[in-house]
Amino acid sequence: MLITAVNLSYLLGATAFVIGLRQMSTPDTARKGNLLATIGMAIAILATLFLPISGADNNYIWIFGAMTIGGIIGYISAIRIEMTAMPQMVSVFNGLGGACAVVLAFTELVQIADGRIEATLAQLLILFLTLLIGAVAFTGSMLAYGKLQGLVDDRNVTLPKHNILNIAILVILLVLCVYVISNGSQPSLFWISSILVIALLYGFSFVAPIGGADMPVVISLLNAFTGLSAAAAGLIYDNNIMLVGGILVGSAGIILTIVMCKAMNRSLFNVLIGGFGENHEGKKQEGEAQLAKEITCSDLSVQLFYSNSVLVVPGYGLAVAQAQKVVKRMDNLLSANGVDVKYAIHPVAGRMPGHMNVLLAEADVPYPKLLDMEDANEAMANTDMVIVIGANDVVNPAAYDDPASPVYGMPVINVWEAKNVVVMKRSMSPGYAGIQNQLFFHHKTKMLFGDAKNTLDQLNDELKTLES
Numbered sequence: 001m002l003i004t005a006v007n008l009s010y011l012l013g014a015t016a017f018v019i020g021l022r023q024m025s026t027p028d029t030a031r032k033g034n035l036l037a038t039i040g041m042a043i044a045i046l047a048t049l050f051l052p053i054s055g056a057d058n059n060y061i062w063i064f065g066a067m068t069i070g071g072i073i074g075y076i077s078a079i080r081i082e083m084t085a086m087p088q089m090v091s092v093f094n095g096l097g098g099a100c101a102v103v104l105a106f107t108e109l110v111q112i113a114d115g116r117i118e119a120t121l122a123q124l125l126i127l128f129l130t131l132l133i134g135a136v137a138f139t140g141s142m143l144a145y146g147k148l149q150g151l152v153d154d155r156n157v158t159l160p161k162h163n164i165l166n167i168a169i170l171v172i173l174l175v176l177c178v179y180v181i182s183n184g185s186q187p188s189l190f191w192i193s194s195i196l197v198i199a200l201l202y203g204f205s206f207v208a209p210i211g212g213a214d215m216p217v218v219i220s221l222l223n224a225f226t227g228l229s230a231a232a233a234g235l236i237y238d239n240n241i242m243l244v245g246g247i248l249v250g251s252a253g254i255i256l257t258i259v260m261c262k263a264m265n266r267s268l269f270n271v272l273i274g275g276f277g278e279n280h281e282g283k284k285q286e287g288e289a290q291l292a293k294e295i296t297c298s299d300l301s302v303q304l305f306y307s308n309s310v311l312v313v314p315g316y317g318l319a320v321a322q323a324q325k326v327v328k329r330m331d332n333l334l335s336a337n338g339v340d341v342k343y344a345i346h347p348v349a350g351r352m353p354g355h356m357n358v359l360l361a362e363a364d365v366p367y368p369k370l371l372d373m374e375d376a377n378e379a380m381a382n383t384d385m386v387i388v389i390g391a392n393d394v395v396n397p398a399a400y401d402d403p404a405s406p407v408y409g410m411p412v413i414n415v416w417e418a419k420n421v422v423v424m425k426r427s428m429s430p431g432y433a434g435i436q437n438q439l440f441f442h443h444k445t446k447m448l449f450g451d452a453k454n455t456l457d458q459l460n461d462e463l464k465t466l467e468s
Contacts (some may be wrong), residue, residue, distance in 0.1 A: 009047030010241040016040025017248055019126055028367050044241040083147030084319045087219060091145035094223050101229035105130035106196060108236060113189045126175050126235050132199045134229035139203030141222050144215055148259045162209040169202045224253025263347035265409045295446035301421055301462030307384035309340045314356045315349050317390015319342025319426060321452035328363040330456055333463045342369050344413050346394035373413055380417040388415060388423040389452050396437045405435060421445040425453050
């Protein structure tokens with residue numbers, strides 16, 4: 001009876017996961033989806049506490065102690081984390097998920113090595129698979145965090161022909177696993193520990209050569225690895241909810257990785273070996289001095305006030321300045337004057353997919369105002385004014401006309417097709433891909449330098465003056 005109740009609870013929790021994940025696909029229902037998935041997880045955890053396990057009667061103090069500590073850490077992290085640092089938090093939590101899978105698999109393997117439990121060939125295969133994938137997810141995610149946080153310089157963690165090194169380490173890992181599994185059902189602690197150490201090293205080395213602009217793709221891939229390791233752990237313990245949850249996380253991570261690669265018009269293999277994000281000069285406009293034209297808040301406010309249509313292209317700079325609510329106030333002022341204001345969202349704008357959608361949702365920007373890249377490009381020719389706020393690589397014309405550029409072939413928002421373009425930036429510094437943006441020097445473009453939030457505040461003051 002108790003087992004039946006637990007399994008029914010798992011079914012209810014898994015259903016909540018699936019529905020919640022579906023609702024997270026759009027900003028309108030994302031909050032409800034997140035809440036529903038959280039409820040599903042709570043049901044699964046409570047049901048597991050009632051699962052009868054032989055010899056586990058005295059473990060509840062450890063269980064509730066760990067849950068309390070983890071809950072406090074998670075709660076504090078959630079409230080303190082800034083939107084700009086969300087990818088870093090995802091990296092850390094994802095890495096910890098991989099570490100959990102490593103601990104579970106290593107514990108079981110140690111017991112097998114000591115002869116306390118027996119394992120079949122299939123069980124050994126699952127255990128080593130969990131150990132490998134979890135270890136790669138753990139150290140890879142930690143290095144990804146270090147890169148995103150600016151704690152690690154790519155040049156200090158890579159070696160010449162680093163991708164060849166990665167292939168060599170992976171081959172050694174696979175050969176060792178095959179050797180250990182094929183030599184009996186009781187592997188020695190030495191071989192288990194050796195495989196774990198090499199797998200941890202490979203996770204670090206795997207992420208090391210990947211350029212900064214590709215880190216969101218890598219985080220998504222590592223997230224898929226963590227899901228797969230959790231699913232494998234579910235097989236180890238014959239736990240359906242771990243299996244279902246792991247499969248959902250793994251498949252969602254893989255799908256997201258594919259979507260992001262498609263948005264950048266690059267294969268996953270190219271991402272992993274391409275070094276995208278390293279410094280590239282690209283070409284300069286022949287016969288033209290690289291001079292950018294500036295505009296003042298006063299002049300821009302007049303142009304905006306008398307425009308028929310305005311398209312805002314948000315980027316990471318908007319998130320850094322936390323200017324989303326100020327943008328919404330500008331939207332309100334212009335809309336009250338009959339200006340049609342929309343927002344163009346590139347699939348990989350910011351540091352992770354959906355970053356800009358969540359940011360604008362925080363400011364209560366209606367979802368119908370958000371245009372995806374294809375719709376925005378169709379509307380561009382009839383747009384009076386485009387305001388680019390902090391975006392860089394996703395509006396770079398080098399994607400079309402510079403074969404030497406690392407962003408060449410990447411689908412971008414064609415802001416230069418609008419009648420007028422204003423780019424808000426702190427400076428002329430390059431974007432995440434490390435390349436200069438020729439849009440800054442386009443004949444339709446004018447630059448408005450300064451902190452996005454402060455600049456938009458001044459712009460709103462000018463608009464209020466015109467309104468009165």
